[in-house]
Amino acid sequence: MKQESLTTLQEHWDITYNHALGETGSHFYNALRDEGKILGRRCPACERVLLPPRPFCDRDFVDTTDWVEVGTEGRVEAFTVVFQSFRGLPEAPYCIAYVLLDGADTAVLNYVRGIDWTPGNVPQNIGVGTRVKVAFAEEREGRMTDFWFEKA
Amino acid sequence: MSGAVGIVGVHQEPYGENYSESTLEEMVFRATRRLLEEAGVEREELSNIVTASSDVTDGRAISNMVMAGSTASYFKDSINLSSASEHSFLLAAMQIMSGLRDLTLAISWSKVSESPVDVVQRVASEPYFTRPIGINAMTSYALQASAYEQAYGPDRNLISRVVVKNRRNALDNPLAHLREAPTLEQVNESAPLSWPLTEYDLPPYSDGVCVLLLASEERARVFDGPVAWVRGMGWATGGYWMGERDLTKLPSLEAAAKKAYAMAGIEDPLEQFDAAELHEASSYNEIMQYEALGFAEYGAGEELISEGVTLPEGKLPVNRSGGALSSNPAFASGLVQVAEAALQVTGRAGERQVEGARRALATAQQGFATQGASVVCLEGE
């Protein structure tokens, strides 16, 4: 009996989203781009400095009120070294880490660069508690990729 | 009545074209926060939250994860639905009826300005046979209107008067997106979009958030304000394939109404309701809803327009808010109709109040050409 061939229907979607950043996100990115500053938002109830900056506090359900410039050094809270490449992301290997910058109460995600990420070397090169510093791109465009972390 | 559920709070932000001053998260947070403030409720007092949203519209997969903070869900029981905005209300009401929960938020949002509506809608169809040809809200409701037109040959002037009525009603609704009323001539002469529908026959697309607070009978008594009691609810999902449906009728809405009416003890809806908020996907679709809801015989829906029955001063004012033809936060429409019906029976509808409204009906539709529908019957005190 002749076997009928099975068919797949390929489809490609190209969807453009224009995500409004609002006042808080816009101010954060403008300060990052124009002044090389990293700004957090303080919650008036729990007094935490939230980074990334949020217009409201999830826990207290109130608007945040003040901008706080945080430090450009901090400590690694969590990390992983990525050995698989993903579409639209850097060539592996690379390291992503949540870093608690000095003066902030929540950690922020970014790349850790300038370290040899050969698999066997990972534990010697980074750990929870490692001190890192912020490095800024010379040409900044108001994106998270305008800065990254390096060993302090 | 044990297991009774009341709506004790409603908050809608003004519907509009583009909430560019806020992120999606902020837009939803502000509406939710304002509802809690207006109701005098602390986040801690809530038993749970039910949200409903469209991930493709939001550009966030499983968007209730990102939205947890905005919806007061931090360390709360919170469930998200993607089937329909008013399903958040229905689930919340059932949870309270079950006795498991007693003070519940139902929240839905759409920030349609951030994504291409046509693409989002096309993704809603099955990819094998229909999607390559293309179906969206406009064309599916045009197919429905065309089928109705061919079957009954309604008077085009009466169809246009649905638009004029709803858009005039919106002048009294400060939250409405479109607040300019076209004349009958303007509607009759407006540009064709998808036969037989023209520009004015179809809703706009609006950014918006709708939040409702539901309470058990015991919890509802604690609130000072009037309560909109849920007397009946019904919903039904019809078949997906439009090619096997009778497009001249709205069978899922008819089935939903039958269930809701049975629960609420409604035998003569035209007599028993004082106001109705119908989620009209087109001008024709409002007329078709009159028929599915039992306000008129099949093919005779237009008589309610010619006789002025559904005008603000008529026997059963329909879409006193302006309806979806005036404000249409896409996915969140449906919950908006429930909210507006609740405002009517609690006497809190402001300029758009139907005087003395005690019983109100809300409808909602989902999918292409009314595949699914929901009906909610509310009663004031």
Ligand SMILES: [Zn+2]
């Ligand atoms: Zn806080």
